[in-house]
Amino acid sequence: MSKLTPVLSANWDEADSFTITGYKRNGGYTAIAKALEMPADEVIQLIKDSGLRGRGGAGFPTGNKWGFIPQGDNKEHYFVVNADESEPGTCKDTPLMMANPHVLIEGIIIGSYAIRANYAFIYIRGEVAHVVRRVQQAIEDAYAAGLLGKNILGKGFDLELVLHVGAGAYICGEETALLDSLEGFRGQPRLRPPFPAIAGLYAKPTVVNNVESVASVPAIINNGVTWFTAMGTEKSKGFTLYSLSGHVNNPGQFEAPLGITLRQLLDIAGGVRNGHKLKFWTPGGSSTPIFTDAHLDVPLDYEGVAAAGSMLGTKALQIFDETTCIVRAVLRWTEFYKHESCGKCTPCREGTWWLVQVLKDLEAGKGSEADLDKLLDLCDNIMGRSFCALADGAASPIISSLKYFRQEYLDHLAAGQCPFDPMAATLFSPIGAK
Known part of the structure; x- marks a missing residue:
């Protein structure tokens, strides 16, 4: 198998990849037709079986998080996407939404159906105005195509999707601070328990997922569990986006199976800038313990990075050479x-x-x-x-x-x-x- 596995990023180089026409041409919005034919609990079980883990940092199993939402409680349920990507070095959700916002919307529709939510929200950082405009246009196009709103695809499922623009607070990337901000309060973390699955947005059961986690769902629905689990490692399944920045010849987004090493990624990215050598790097953004050149062969999955003394986090690989203090x-x-x-x-x-x-x-x-x-x-x-x-x-x-x-x-x-x-x-x- 190739070192790279472009799924989310497969069509980013197409001029109209961000449009609904471009997305549909490449098989977009076919997964919701499959998902809406399935009982909601089967959708949750499929995501559980896939082993998809949250791509926002903690790596919590996505299907388990969906399964925590109590059913038959006669309460409104909410599906919230955390797009408040603000940590230094972390840059995967922003290019994803810029290049292909419709895969996120399709994932939101499927996730909302699975947890029986009729209202969904995307909380996006306010500084990325160009991405805000693009996602908002994608939402409007999805409404116009009958993919959002009332009776989606004639299946009797209703979903209203709202894009909420934050005011530039990094703390709102923490899920409970995000929920407070959505409610109109100052964004500050809540004391837990209760957890959002029990008392989240407006004190109702709520799922909060990262952009990449949600965007990965349509491909799993379309291609199945066996396809997804064939990539990655035993406990860290599937593909993910690695962001290389800093002192590398060709920085950017590299979509690869979990478990790839930095040595392999550097080979693909043209290595550390010419005439210099690696000094230290972050495996998951600036909030994770740093690694050195001794860790080049650490598997970049949740277990491998943790065993070496750090966290995979957002897979923001910031590379620093010997000229850095x-x-x-x-x-x-x-x-x-x-x-x-x-x-x-x-x-x-x-x-x-x-x-x-x-x-x-x-x-x-x-x-x-x-x-x-x-x-x-x-x-x-x-x-x-x-x-x-x-x-x-x-x-x-x-x-x-x-x-x-x-x-x-x-x-x-x-x-x-x-x-x-x-x-x-x-x-x-x-x-x-x-």
């Missing part, structure tokens, strides 16, 4: 998390502020070796002690950078400034040493 990179990420903390809980609100202060001093070559232990102590006091995973995401790259590059922190202190500054002494500068 690890302290400066971690500082920039931490500044982002400090800025985006919603302030609801003290460990995150105060902890991220202090992390930035200590890192700023270390990056400038100020302080002492004891400050490295202080950093780890701060991380220990915020990890696992906040309402959501933002604080964990802020601490993870710091802890892992100290694990693999403690000496580089010490080099800053020895130089009295960042040794990667071109004006610093060549003794400490990989740039000057060339």
